[in-house]
Amino acid sequence: MRPEKSICPPVHGNGYRPPTNAYRRRQGWLAAVLAAQLLGGLAVLAAPGQEVFPLYSWFLFALTPEPVRTRTELRLLELDGQAPRVPMPLESCRELVTPAQAPTVVRLARDLGRACAAQDESEVQRLRRTLEDNFVRRAARYELVELSYSPVERLHGGTEQVRKVREFKTGQP
Amino acid sequence: MYYAGVLYFAFADAPGWADMAATGNASLLWPVAWAHVTGMTAAALIVATLYLGGALAAAMAPDRRLCRGLAALGLLMFTALHYSAGKIGHGTHLWVLTSIVFVFLPAQGAATPPDRRGRQDYLNVFWTAHALVLLTYSMSGLGKVFGALWQATQGQVTAFHPQAMALHIADRMLETSSQNPVGLWLADHVWASWPLMLGTIYLQLFAFWAIFRPRLLRIWTVGLILFHLATYLTLTIRFAPPVLLLAMWGLASPFAPEKAGLRAILADLPLVAPGWRFFSKK
Numbered sequence: 001m002r003p004e005k006s007i008c009p010p011v012h013g014n015g016y017r018p019p020t021n022a023y024r025r026r027q028g029w030l031a032a033v034l035a036a037q038l039l040g041g042l043a044v045l046a047a048p049g050q051e052v053f054p055l056y057s058w059f060l061f062a063l064t065p066e067p068v069r070t071r072t073e074l075r076l077l078e079l080d081g082q083a084p085r086v087p088m089p090l091e092s093c094r095e096l097v098t099p100a101q102a103p104t105v106v107r108l109a110r111d112l113g114r115a116c117a118a119q120d121e122s123e124v125q126r127l128r129r130t131l132e133d134n135f136v137r138r139a140a141r142y143e144l145v146e147l148s149y150s151p152v153e154r155l156h157g158g159t160e161q162v163r164k165v166r167e168f169k170t171g172q173p
Numbered sequence: 174m175y176y177a178g179v180l181y182f183a184f185a186d187a188p189g190w191a192d193m194a195a196t197g198n199a200s201l202l203w204p205v206a207w208a209h210v211t212g213m214t215a216a217a218l219i220v221a222t223l224y225l226g227g228a229l230a231a232a233m234a235p236d237r238r239l240c241r242g243l244a245a246l247g248l249l250m251f252t253a254l255h256y257s258a259g260k261i262g263h264g265t266h267l268w269v270l271t272s273i274v275f276v277f278l279p280a281q282g283a284a285t286p287p288d289r290r291g292r293q294d295y296l297n298v299f300w301t302a303h304a305l306v307l308l309t310y311s312m313s314g315l316g317k318v319f320g321a322l323w324q325a326t327q328g329q330v331t332a333f334h335p336q337a338m339a340l341h342i343a344d345r346m347l348e349t350s351s352q353n354p355v356g357l358w359l360a361d362h363v364w365a366s367w368p369l370m371l372g373t374i375y376l377q378l379f380a381f382w383a384i385f386r387p388r389l390l391r392i393w394t395v396g397l398i399l400f401h402l403a404t405y406l407t408l409t410i411r412f413a414p415p416v417l418l419l420a421m422w423g424l425a426s427p428f429a430p431e432k433a434g435l436r437a438i439l440a441d442l443p444l445v446a447p448g449w450r451f452f453s454k455k
């Protein structure tokens with residue numbers, strides 16, 4: 001049987017075989033991969049949307065919601081000329097959004113709220129295009145509202161305060 | 174085995190290919206930015222072919238770097254196209270990242286079985302991929318600790334507050350209009366949800382530690398799998414692909430010892446170990 005080619009220099013007196021430079025170099029590259037994941041993940045916190053695919057900070061649920069919470073929501077006012085009895089949260093409208101797509105619509109509502117607050121009209125239009133191209137593909141009128149509530153109380157039927165931010169119509173600026 | 178998993182996901186995702194063709198192109202991620210030129214139908218066809226073809230090639234010939242590269246590229250592009258509708262999900266990120274790491278597995282060449290150098294190289298790359306997976310959990314734990322420190326300076330409720338998990342659950346259920354009896358119960362019983370929240374932070378924060386303490390690998394793996402099960406039952410977040418990675422690599426890790434005694438495990442536990450060593454000496 002052919003003896004194995006060793007990458008290590010000859011064994012020292014105490015049996016220890018120090019790693020070769022080539023081995024150390026390869027390990028260095030692999031350590032760099034881990035460092036890039038950590039540092040890259042932290043660096044993208046400064047990027048818009050706080051990630052640059054596929055780098056992500058993995059800061060999931062990093063902030064605990066306040067006992068009194070404020071968030072924005074998209075509500076459907078009219079679809080194909082017909083109005084629901086009460087304005088419906090867009091993520092709950094199963095004609096337009098599947099349960100799997102609901103978190104994306106929630107995220108778009110949050111981003112749209114931020115863009116409206118910053119009066120960034122080009123970002124508002126980009127987000128609306130994303131929303132209307134992917135989810136609201138029919139003639140619809142919808143609004144962006146700001147909600148204030150206590151999550152735990154609201155879960156048991158507590159009330160919420162609603163403030164209208166802006167109203168949109170599909171295909172119209 | 175790993176590429177059999179990629180192939181399974183490629184098939185499992187097949188019903189979504191038609192939806193990808195209907196995706197708008199206003200928020201395309203950079204790996205699929207070229208879809209502006211080809212149009213979405215052609216892009217979906219190209220990406221689906223690359224994804225399925227690459228996964229099949231790598232499953233058939235995992236020792237070929239070209240096949241592993243095609244699988245990584247297909248997975249990267251498919252995930253990018255899938256998440257080009259306004260929100261990036263993170264369910265398959267770990268598969269994307271580890272498939273890129275696996276491109277650097279050493280070429281097997283004619284040596285069968287691989288020589289000592291080949292085996293060391295192989296284990297190093299495999300260890301890095303496993304460490305990368307555990308590092309993301311530690312980053313998540315770190316985020317919660319940093320977030321808590323920042324919220325404490327602002328006088329807000331932090332992740333260490335007894336009500337923290339109840340607030341997360343209630344907020345998530347309202348945001349997604351979902352109903353979930355386990356989550357509802359935990360939101361109402363802080364004495365049960367608080368230890369779960371603290372345990373989650375501990376488990377996540379020190380996940381990377383476990384890769385350097387082989388005796389902890391299996392325990393941490395089981396803990397992280399249970400954590401994913403709990404997030405599904407409480408927050409309705411299903412992170413299935415990472416569970417497969419954890420189970421494959423953590424439970425059948427070549428680095429974990431066959432058996433590990435309770436004393437040895439306690440001596441390896443972060444934060445607990447110094448106290449255990451102190452009392453066990455007395």
